[in-house]
Amino acid sequence: MSATPINLAAKLAQIEQPWSPRVIAELNDYQFKLARLDGEFIWHAHEHTDEAFLVISGRLRIELPDDQQVELGEGELYVVPKGVLHRPIAEHPCEVLLIEPRGVVNTGDEGGELTAANDVWI
Amino acid sequence: MSATPINLAAKLAQIEQPWSPRVIAELNDYQFKLARLDGEFIWHAHEHTDEAFLVISGRLRIELPDDQQVELGEGELYVVPKGVLHRPIAEHPCEVLLIEPRGVVNTGDEGGELTAANDVWI
Secondary structure, three states: OEEOOEEHHHHHOOOOOEOOOEEEEEEOOEEEEEEEEEEEOOOEOOOOOOEEEEEEEOOEEEEOOOOOEEEEOOOEEEEEOOOOOEEEEEEEEEEEEEEEEOOOOOOOOOOOOOOOOOOOEO | OEEOOEEHHHHHOOOOOEOOOEEEEEEOOEEEEEEEEEEEOOOEOOOOOOEEEEEEEOOEEEEOOOOOEEEEOOOEEEEEOOOOOEEEEEEEEEEEEEEEEOOOOOOOOOOOOOOOOOOOEO
Protein backbone atom coordinates (compact mmCIF):
# COMPACT_ATOMS: atom_id res chain seq x y z
CA MET A 1 0.00 0.00 0.00
CA SER A 2 1.29 3.42 -0.82
CA ALA A 3 0.51 6.83 0.60
CA THR A 4 0.72 9.68 -1.89
CA PRO A 5 3.29 12.46 -1.72
CA ILE A 6 2.41 15.99 -2.77
CA ASN A 7 4.13 16.89 -6.01
CA LEU A 8 4.76 20.64 -6.05
CA ALA A 9 5.02 20.92 -9.85
CA ALA A 10 1.77 19.00 -10.40
CA LYS A 11 -0.03 21.21 -7.90
CA LEU A 12 1.42 24.39 -9.43
CA ALA A 13 0.12 23.29 -12.82
CA GLN A 14 -3.39 23.59 -11.36
CA ILE A 15 -2.93 27.25 -10.47
CA GLU A 16 -3.65 29.88 -13.11
CA GLN A 17 -4.38 33.04 -11.16
CA PRO A 18 -1.40 34.98 -9.81
CA TRP A 19 -1.33 36.17 -6.19
CA SER A 20 -3.81 33.45 -5.16
CA PRO A 21 -2.15 31.11 -2.67
CA ARG A 22 -3.51 27.57 -2.64
CA VAL A 23 -3.10 25.27 0.35
CA ILE A 24 -1.48 21.90 -0.36
CA ALA A 25 -0.74 20.57 3.14
CA GLU A 26 -0.90 21.32 6.82
CA LEU A 27 1.72 20.84 9.53
CA ASN A 28 0.01 21.18 12.89
CA ASP A 29 -1.64 24.61 12.60
CA TYR A 30 0.66 25.76 9.80
CA GLN A 31 -0.06 25.59 6.10
CA PHE A 32 2.01 25.02 2.99
CA LYS A 33 0.68 27.16 0.16
CA LEU A 34 1.72 27.37 -3.47
CA ALA A 35 1.37 30.57 -5.43
CA ARG A 36 2.13 31.97 -8.82
CA LEU A 37 3.43 35.53 -8.55
CA ASP A 38 3.49 37.96 -11.46
CA GLY A 39 4.14 41.67 -11.24
CA GLU A 40 4.05 43.94 -8.22
CA PHE A 41 2.19 43.14 -5.03
CA ILE A 42 1.31 45.72 -2.37
CA TRP A 43 3.20 46.75 0.74
CA HIS A 44 1.82 44.86 3.72
CA ALA A 45 2.80 43.21 6.99
CA HIS A 46 1.61 40.25 9.03
CA GLU A 47 1.24 41.52 12.55
CA HIS A 48 1.23 38.18 14.32
CA THR A 49 3.57 35.92 12.36
CA ASP A 50 6.71 35.41 10.34
CA GLU A 51 6.17 34.32 6.73
CA ALA A 52 8.45 31.99 4.74
CA PHE A 53 8.97 32.20 0.97
CA LEU A 54 10.74 29.36 -0.89
CA VAL A 55 11.14 30.00 -4.62
CA ILE A 56 10.30 26.93 -6.69
CA SER A 57 10.92 28.50 -10.10
CA GLY A 58 11.81 31.93 -11.40
CA ARG A 59 12.98 34.87 -9.36
CA LEU A 60 11.32 36.92 -6.65
CA ARG A 61 12.34 40.26 -5.23
CA ILE A 62 10.97 41.27 -1.86
CA GLU A 63 11.25 44.94 -1.00
CA LEU A 64 11.76 45.63 2.70
CA PRO A 65 11.83 48.75 4.87
CA ASP A 66 14.72 51.24 4.67
CA ASP A 67 15.38 50.53 0.99
CA GLN A 68 16.44 46.99 1.75
CA GLN A 69 15.44 44.16 -0.53
CA VAL A 70 16.09 40.48 -0.98
CA GLU A 71 16.42 38.71 -4.32
CA LEU A 72 15.44 35.03 -4.33
CA GLY A 73 16.23 32.55 -7.06
CA GLU A 74 15.10 28.96 -7.42
CA GLY A 75 15.83 26.96 -4.26
CA GLU A 76 16.24 30.04 -2.11
CA LEU A 77 14.38 30.72 1.13
CA TYR A 78 13.65 33.91 3.01
CA VAL A 79 11.64 34.43 6.18
CA VAL A 80 9.99 37.84 6.52
CA PRO A 81 9.87 38.57 10.25
CA LYS A 82 6.61 39.21 12.05
CA GLY A 83 5.36 42.76 11.64
CA VAL A 84 7.88 43.74 8.96
CA LEU A 85 6.48 45.57 5.94
CA HIS A 86 7.31 43.86 2.67
CA ARG A 87 6.38 44.02 -0.99
CA PRO A 88 6.92 40.99 -3.25
CA ILE A 89 7.73 41.81 -6.86
CA ALA A 90 8.00 39.25 -9.65
CA GLU A 91 9.38 40.95 -12.74
CA HIS A 92 8.67 37.72 -14.57
CA PRO A 93 6.19 35.06 -13.38
CA CYS A 94 7.58 32.95 -10.57
CA GLU A 95 6.35 30.09 -8.40
CA VAL A 96 6.71 30.04 -4.63
CA LEU A 97 5.98 27.84 -1.65
CA LEU A 98 4.72 29.83 1.34
CA ILE A 99 4.75 28.48 4.87
CA GLU A 100 2.77 30.29 7.55
CA PRO A 101 0.12 29.66 10.18
CA ARG A 102 -3.39 28.74 9.08
CA GLY A 103 -5.51 31.85 8.64
CA VAL A 104 -2.90 34.28 7.34
CA VAL A 105 -4.31 36.55 4.62
CA ASN A 106 -2.04 37.37 1.69
CA THR A 107 -2.40 41.13 2.02
CA GLY A 108 -1.94 41.13 5.80
CA ASP A 109 -3.67 44.12 7.37
CA GLU A 110 -3.92 46.08 4.13
CA GLY A 111 -6.88 44.52 2.32
CA GLY A 112 -7.56 45.71 -1.23
CA GLU A 113 -8.30 44.07 -4.54
CA LEU A 114 -5.35 41.67 -4.41
CA THR A 115 -6.70 40.06 -1.24
CA ALA A 116 -7.18 36.38 -2.08
CA ALA A 117 -9.71 33.96 -0.67
CA ASN A 118 -8.10 32.18 2.25
CA ASP A 119 -7.78 28.46 2.97
CA VAL A 120 -8.48 27.36 -0.62
CA TRP A 121 -7.03 23.89 -1.19
CA ILE A 122 -5.88 22.23 -4.36
CA MET B 1 21.01 47.45 0.53
CA SER B 2 20.32 43.78 0.16
CA ALA B 3 19.26 41.17 2.62
CA THR B 4 20.56 37.68 1.95
CA PRO B 5 18.37 34.74 1.00
CA ILE B 6 19.18 31.23 2.18
CA ASN B 7 20.39 29.10 -0.71
CA LEU B 8 19.45 25.49 -0.01
CA ALA B 9 22.09 23.98 -2.30
CA ALA B 10 24.86 26.09 -0.78
CA LYS B 11 23.82 25.09 2.73
CA LEU B 12 23.55 21.41 1.77
CA ALA B 13 27.11 21.55 0.45
CA GLN B 14 28.21 22.27 4.02
CA ILE B 15 26.67 19.06 5.35
CA GLU B 16 28.73 15.88 5.21
CA GLN B 17 27.26 13.66 7.89
CA PRO B 18 24.04 11.81 7.04
CA TRP B 19 21.09 11.85 9.45
CA SER B 20 22.32 15.09 11.06
CA PRO B 21 19.72 17.81 10.48
CA ARG B 22 21.11 21.34 10.40
CA VAL B 23 18.93 24.38 11.09
CA ILE B 24 18.94 27.06 8.38
CA ALA B 25 16.03 29.30 9.40
CA GLU B 26 13.24 29.80 11.89
CA LEU B 27 9.61 30.70 11.31
CA ASN B 28 8.10 31.73 14.64
CA ASP B 29 8.84 28.66 16.81
CA TYR B 30 9.32 26.36 13.83
CA GLN B 31 12.61 25.44 12.20
CA PHE B 32 13.72 24.68 8.66
CA LYS B 33 16.38 21.97 8.73
CA LEU B 34 18.41 20.47 5.92
CA ALA B 35 19.64 16.90 6.10
CA ARG B 36 21.49 14.41 4.00
CA LEU B 37 19.91 10.96 4.31
CA ASP B 38 21.71 7.75 3.38
CA GLY B 39 20.55 4.26 4.19
CA GLU B 40 17.97 3.11 6.69
CA PHE B 41 16.90 5.16 9.68
CA ILE B 42 15.07 3.73 12.70
CA TRP B 43 11.36 3.46 13.39
CA HIS B 44 10.28 6.39 15.55
CA ALA B 45 7.43 8.81 16.16
CA HIS B 46 7.11 12.42 17.28
CA GLU B 47 4.48 12.40 19.99
CA HIS B 48 3.65 16.09 19.94
CA THR B 49 4.00 17.22 16.35
CA ASP B 50 3.58 16.58 12.66
CA GLU B 51 6.83 16.54 10.64
CA ALA B 52 7.22 17.72 7.03
CA PHE B 53 9.70 16.25 4.54
CA LEU B 54 10.41 18.04 1.24
CA VAL B 55 12.87 16.20 -1.00
CA ILE B 56 15.43 18.56 -2.55
CA SER B 57 17.38 15.91 -4.46
CA GLY B 58 17.27 12.15 -4.80
CA ARG B 59 14.53 9.87 -3.57
CA LEU B 60 13.23 9.05 -0.11
CA ARG B 61 11.01 6.22 1.00
CA ILE B 62 9.18 6.57 4.30
CA GLU B 63 7.80 3.37 5.76
CA LEU B 64 4.57 3.83 7.70
CA PRO B 65 2.41 1.58 9.88
CA ASP B 66 0.33 -1.24 8.40
CA ASP B 67 2.81 -1.87 5.57
CA GLN B 68 2.09 1.53 4.08
CA GLN B 69 4.88 3.60 2.61
CA VAL B 70 5.36 6.79 0.68
CA GLU B 71 7.94 7.36 -2.04
CA LEU B 72 9.13 10.92 -2.48
CA GLY B 73 11.06 12.26 -5.45
CA GLU B 74 12.60 15.68 -5.93
CA GLY B 75 10.07 18.45 -5.32
CA GLU B 76 7.71 16.18 -3.40
CA LEU B 77 6.35 16.86 0.07
CA TYR B 78 4.90 14.60 2.73
CA VAL B 79 3.72 15.41 6.23
CA VAL B 80 4.00 12.58 8.75
CA PRO B 81 1.16 13.11 11.21
CA LYS B 82 1.79 13.58 14.91
CA GLY B 83 2.36 10.33 16.75
CA VAL B 84 2.62 8.16 13.62
CA LEU B 85 5.51 5.71 13.54
CA HIS B 86 7.71 6.15 10.48
CA ARG B 87 11.05 4.99 9.13
CA PRO B 88 12.86 7.02 6.45
CA ILE B 89 14.95 4.97 4.02
CA ALA B 90 17.27 6.44 1.40
CA GLU B 91 18.46 3.65 -0.85
CA HIS B 92 20.78 6.22 -2.41
CA PRO B 93 21.86 9.44 -0.70
CA CYS B 94 19.18 12.10 -0.80
CA GLU B 95 18.76 15.65 0.47
CA VAL B 96 15.70 16.84 2.34
CA LEU B 97 14.26 19.95 3.90
CA LEU B 98 12.51 19.22 7.20
CA ILE B 99 10.03 21.61 8.78
CA GLU B 100 8.98 21.08 12.39
CA PRO B 101 8.79 22.91 15.71
CA ARG B 102 12.00 23.95 17.41
CA GLY B 103 13.24 21.23 19.77
CA VAL B 104 12.17 18.14 17.82
CA VAL B 105 14.78 15.37 18.03
CA ASN B 106 15.42 13.34 14.90
CA THR B 107 14.82 9.97 16.56
CA GLY B 108 11.67 11.10 18.39
CA ASP B 109 11.15 9.06 21.53
CA GLU B 110 13.46 6.24 20.49
CA GLY B 111 16.95 7.59 21.16
CA GLY B 112 19.88 5.43 20.02
CA GLU B 113 23.10 6.02 18.14
CA LEU B 114 21.46 7.86 15.24
CA THR B 115 20.17 10.58 17.57
CA ALA B 116 21.67 13.84 16.28
CA ALA B 117 22.62 16.94 18.23
CA ASN B 118 19.65 19.28 18.15
CA ASP B 119 19.47 22.92 17.14
CA VAL B 120 22.78 22.95 15.25
CA TRP B 121 22.81 25.80 12.72
CA ILE B 122 24.71 26.16 9.49
